[in-house]
Amino acid sequence: MLIRRELPGDEAAIREVVRLAFATPENPDTIESPLVDELRADVGWIPALSMVAEIDGEVVGHVVCTRADLGGAPALGLGPLSVRPDRQRQGVGLALMHAMLGAADALGEPVVVLLGNPAYYFRYGFRTAAGLGIISPEEQWGVHFQARPLTSYRGEKGLFGYAEPFTRL
Ligand SMILES: CC(C)(COP(=O)(O)OP(=O)(O)OC[C@H]1O[C@@H](n2cnc3c(N)ncnc32)[C@H](O)[C@@H]1OP(=O)(O)O)[C@@H](O)C(=O)NCCC(=O)NCCS
Numbered sequence: 001m002l003i004r005r006e007l008p009g010d011e012a013a014i015r016e017v018v019r020l021a022f023a024t025p026e027n028p029d030t031i032e033s034p035l036v037d038e039l040r041a042d043v044g045w046i047p048a049l050s051m052v053a054e055i056d057g058e059v060v061g062h063v064v065c066t067r068a069d070l071g072g073a074p075a076l077g078l079g080p081l082s083v084r085p086d087r088q089r090q091g092v093g094l095a096l097m098h099a100m101l102g103a104a105d106a107l108g109e110p111v112v113v114l115l116g117n118p119a120y121y122f123r124y125g126f127r128t129a130a131g132l133g134i135i136s137p138e139e140q141w142g143v144h145f146q147a148r149p150l151t152s153y154r155g156e157k158g159l160f161g162y163a164e165p166f167t168r169l
Pocket residue numbers: 021022080081082083084087088089090091092093094095115116117119120
């Protein structure tokens with residue numbers, strides 16, 4: 001497996017991996033799949049922080065962080081994270097997450113914030129965001145709203161806001 005930055009020409013493969021990862025029989029098209037295209041067209045897009053996992057030349061996973069706002073300071077919002085169903089539970093998500101957190105840390109980003117299952121993200125150092133004073137835009141997200149401080153984190157806190165396309169969901 002190779003983890004690398006998204007390149008021009010990956011867009012359709014990423015769209016399909018995201019769709020398959022989140023699809024249900026009732027909702028085969030998913031909201032997450034067009035979201036990645038909308039994020040790519042937004043000012044919050046950071047080309048270095050859209051990464052794919054490739055096996056035998058095929059894109060099987062994707063993760064992206066986009067520019068977010070934390071109390072007036074820059075922060076990152078992570079998501080979606082997607083692994084094609086036939087490649088799940090084989091360490092692809094793990095590789096994508098560690099690559100992303102390493103890249104964000106190397107870029108000097110202070111903190112990565114996401115909405116997800118605490119049982120899954122705890123292993124990557126995510127904690128309940130509220131414990132750091134990072135306020136969720138939606139109170140009902142509760143413990144699913146999590147943050148991972150990086151090396152440059154200096155206690156930034158306040159209201160968190162995702163890149164604009166998230167607010168249209
Ligand atoms: C969540 C997801 C990205 C994990 O990727 P993956 O490549 O399957 O994960 P890995 O192989 O690296 O890790 C597997 C571990 O994660 C755990 N895991 C997978 N999905 C999980 C979930 N939703 N909640 C809690 N744990 C989860 C598994 O139990 C497994 O742990 P174990 O091996 O100790 O049992 C992938 O399952 C996926 O794309 N799911 C659908 C989309 C989704 O829910 N994305 C996350 C939105 S926040």
